[in-house]
Amino acid sequence: MSAATTGPGEQREVAGCHVVITKPPKSPSGITFLLTASNMPLEKYDSIRDALLSIGNVVVGFYINSLRPLRRNHRVKAEHVREMFLILKNEFRMSEYSIVGHSVGGKIALMVAALHDADQVLNSVIALDPIDQSPVEFTNKELGNNISLKGSKANITVTVTESGPVSMEHNGRAIHKFNQNVELILHRHAGHMAYCDEGGKLSWKAAMGTGNPEKSAKAKREAIELVKGRAKSKVGGKQLRGVKKLVSETKAAAKDFSDDVKDSGKKVSSGLMMKGMLGL
Template sequence: EEEREIAGCRVVVTKPLVKPLGVTFLLTAANIPLSKYDSIRDALISINHVVVGYCINALCPLWGNHRIKAEEVHDMFKELNKDYRVFEYNIVGHSIGGKIALMVAALHDEDKALNSVVALDPVDQSPVEFTKEKGKGDNISLQHVGADITMTITESGFFVDRDHNGRAIKSFNPNVNLVLHRNAGHMAYCDEGGELSWKAVMGAGNPDRNEFAKKDAIKIIKGKAQSKVDGKHFKRGAKKLVADTKAAAKELSDDAKTSAQGMGTGMMLKGMLGM
């Protein structure tokens, strides 16, 4: 694990012990330390992903914070691309980090390098950008994106407005997947059961449901990242097999032509010599 500056951003990069099979960005809830997401990080390391942990400072900058951070994630991937020769990536984000992950998919995936987004209980607030009421401006849309998008929702925490939570985002973007973690707390995805000093204002949730939500989220995260990697490797392997087969067939064809030309030349010489 090392702290690095990538594309002007301070992040923590954790690498697997073997050759990486993918890169996943881990975006925290607003001002929540990365240490609260060690379980998610370790799950991604277990499938040989490089994990780029980005603690979301919701106060800096004060203006355009979420849009700037979404652009930064894509810029960081382009720089990391050179280090690991991995041309696709995934994002896991929690709360505001989940919203920022969705913004990367919607606004910064022209190169189609983003495989999947898992947005854990995303919060579209301060400002609202996906779930504006009619007549209050255009919403950012996810309906055109190529990445596989999954959101979870707990519907807890009084500060999370139901008009701007994951269910509301889904209502504007029916193509995305939504997983309900009923009766879990907004901080259930964090380690130590979300036992933070401000858990009371965020909704603690039922302990059993918190544990289930966290385990289910990790299962989803690993599945999305792994299926993409395995699928890409299969496709690449199939393409290589086809290419190798075509090359071998061409070589045989060339050999046959050469042999036939040799036989034809021999017969012509025999005819000229009257043999």
């Protein structure tokens, strides 16, 4: 195993991929795949990993090597994430999973939601300053050539720093432009590497620019809170979809009931209307 997958946790091969699986101290309540930026050591994401562990998630750290395979790299890795969950779900007794990805890892996380969630078991996706380049898949100017997130039922959040190596035509804001169902969080003037930890053998922040130090520190704090909130809340997945459907159906029924009352010339208070609907 390379230095890209060092640190606490169990190093394993799952679905042909080298990953580091870290378990929470108590019985796990969820499972989240943590996808790195291109060729970024997993140790740079210890803070995010620890945040996930603190809320009872099993963390599957997946180092994104952008050089292997050379063809269809991002699509192959998106397929691998799905395959790994299918293998691990029985071991950890999980029916749903979440993904947190940074940079290219964020793009791959979005691709899982767009292409590999027909059974709707993907609970949430957080793409931290995703890069949709090499190749462009979400933000082609011609709509017919884009992968779309509009059919996904997962709770999807994208952040954007608008700094570093990310082209504005292919960053998180651009992805949101084509996919309005995705939540967008702006971390203006933060560095692209703001979500990574300091230290270690490689100084990627120095190589790619830090952005405004205060803005970068704030972006990292907000990202950690976001990660904890999304991964912890089951209401972010199937339950939330059920609640939204129930609310929608209730509103529609209330409107129909109101229309019926108006047609019959009766005047009924909103409170009596709801009691009638509930059989009270």
